[in-house]
Amino acid sequence: MSLKIYDWPTGPFPARVRIALAEKGLLEQVQFERINLWKGEHKTAEFKAKLSYSGTVPVLELEDGTIIAEVNAIITFLDNLDDDQSLTGRTPAQKGIILNMTRRAELEVQEVISTYFHNATPGLGPDVEIYQNKEWGLYQLAKGLRGLRHFDELLQKQPYVAGDEFSMADIALVGGMLFAAMIDVEVPSDLTALFAWYKRVQERPSVKQQIDRGFLDGSKL
Structure with missing residues (x-):
């Protein structure tokens, strides 16, 4: 294939x-x-x-x-290309929870950080950012920081975003953390459970490989 x-x-x-x-x-x-x-x-x-x-x-x-x-x-x-749906869930309940938490990670973290980037920073430059609303971008950044605090509280109770196993929901939150690092969004240092989770998932070769590609340098977006 x-x-x-x-x-x-x-x-x-x-x-x-x-x-x-x-x-x-x-x-x-x-x-x-x-x-x-x-x-x-x-x-x-x-x-x-x-x-x-x-x-x-x-x-x-x-x-x-x-x-x-x-x-x-x-x-x-x-x-779904094989019989092990490890990322999206093997049972109906797992599938529902993982999709729920994936969307939450997007709506509360990655997408709002993206909105901040495209509205309250130079973003991708004047040729791409035709319209910007700085106030809206800053509001979304504040929402994103609240979202990260929510996930910190969640990860105090369970090892991964959707429960006991690494899933698509963790990948979504990783996306938000990568985006934050790229554009120098400072994640509050007291979110210890979030940082412990992030350190653990970075040990996975799949995640480490993406970080090694240059995600800590926003100029490489």
């Missing part, structure tokens, strides 16, 4: 799919095509018409031309 993924190699959202690929042992089966975020290649009419209406990466293209956009949809596809 041959898979093609359109992304930017150090984008925080593409990082989540690359972590999933590594967890599933599928990296060697993927052809990556770079979409330059700094040049706004993901916002062109051609890209939106062919690959992603919302103008976002990553996007997965199958051998028959089928297009699957959005991170969670791609990871769900990858996790």
Whole structure:
């Protein structure tokens, strides 16, 4: 099976799919095509018409031309290529909880940090950031910091975001932590459970590989 993924190699959202690929042992089966975020290649009419209406990466293209956009949809596809749905849940209850916590990590952390980046900082530059609202961006940053505190409290009670096992929900929160590091968002030092979890998941080869790609340098977004 041959898979093609359109992304930017150090984008925080593409990082989540690359972590999933590594967890599933599928990296060697993927052809990556770079979409330059700094040049706004993901916002062109051609890209939106062919690959992603919302103008976002990553996007997965199958051998028959089928297009699957959005991170969670791609990871769900990858996790169902074998009989071990370790990332998205093996039972109906696990599936529901993992999806619930994945969306919470997105809505309360990664997506709001993204909104802050695109509105209250130079973002991807004037050619891409056509409209910015700094006040809204700062409000979203405050929301993101509250979200991180929520996950710290959660991780005081359980080892991983959705329970006892590493899952797609952890990958989503990793995405938020990577994004925060890239754009120098300071995570409060008293969130000790969150930091302990992050240190533990960084020991996974799939996560360490993404950090080693340069995620601590925001200029490499």
